[in-house]
Amino acid sequence: MKTISSVVEQYIKSKPFLLNSLSQGIINLTSLSRVMMPYLEKELGKDVKQGAIVMSLKRLSEELDFKINHKISRVLKNTGEITVRSSLTDYAFTISETLLDNQAKLLSEINKESDVFYTSSRGVNESNIIISTSAAYLVADLLKTEKITHKIENLSSITVKLPQENVSVPGVYYYIFQRLAWEGIIIHEVISTTNEFTIIVSDNQIDIAFKAIKDLKSIQD
Incomplete structure (x- = not known):
């Protein structure tokens, strides 16, 4: 079953440059959620609240380890x-x-x-x-x-x-x-x-x- 979080993650992972910027915290999550809303509503087949998308984006930016870490930096x-x-x-x-x-x-x-x-x-x-x-x-x-x-x-x-x-x-x-x-x-x-x-x-x-x-x-x- 698709959830807001899973669709948000799918969307972000399909856009490497966006993902990298998200991990660095340089994207306005409110503006991004507004852009993503039509896609999420189409995928989920229902209305989606903007606040729910923002919360998923915040969680994703904290959890995903695509930000350059100390191991990559050392290499x-x-x-x-x-x-x-x-x-x-x-x-x-x-x-x-x-x-x-x-x-x-x-x-x-x-x-x-x-x-x-x-x-x-x-x-x-x-x-x-x-x-x-x-x-x-x-x-x-x-x-x-x-x-x-x-x-x-x-x-x-x-x-x-x-x-x-x-x-x-x-x-x-x-x-x-x-x-x-x-x-x-x-x-x-x-x-x-x-x-x-x-x-x-x-x-x-x-x-x-x-x-x-x-x-x-x-x-x-």
Whole structure:
């Protein structure tokens, strides 16, 4: 059975930015309840008093633990080296029986080159390769028989080293990517390992993205 509290929580959880502002206590609950009222009345099928919505919002803001807590703050403050690479190209290939063998040949050639960025990820239907544009000729040659679904140039990467405790603290990635979204950063790819993650963005957004991530180290509890 739906209740005012459950519908209010459902509404807020579907809007991450609103939820974050609510947890920080910077939203006028009376005004928000007025905006939410038509939605709640439709979901519950009856009239709802504004005061009941305000009370539910107050309770939710106290109970939900989406506000950045000391654990997330500690992880972000202990962020390690941040590495930036530019002049990258992103390829997406349709999975085929020959793709892995051709990628192996590509890796073999890349190992002969100095200072070449390379990373790849594999999904169910496609595989991505991100490589220094200076080595793009290798992709063109060794994977010429593979089907390319997209190719994007003029990209840069930001690789962030996280402390080991990041794997046991919920909300770390949520907070990082929320900050990037606030800055209007378009993330082309995300590659992660246990204690590192790399984002791929356009060259023209690299400075803004780097500053947004660097500023996380000075976040306040």
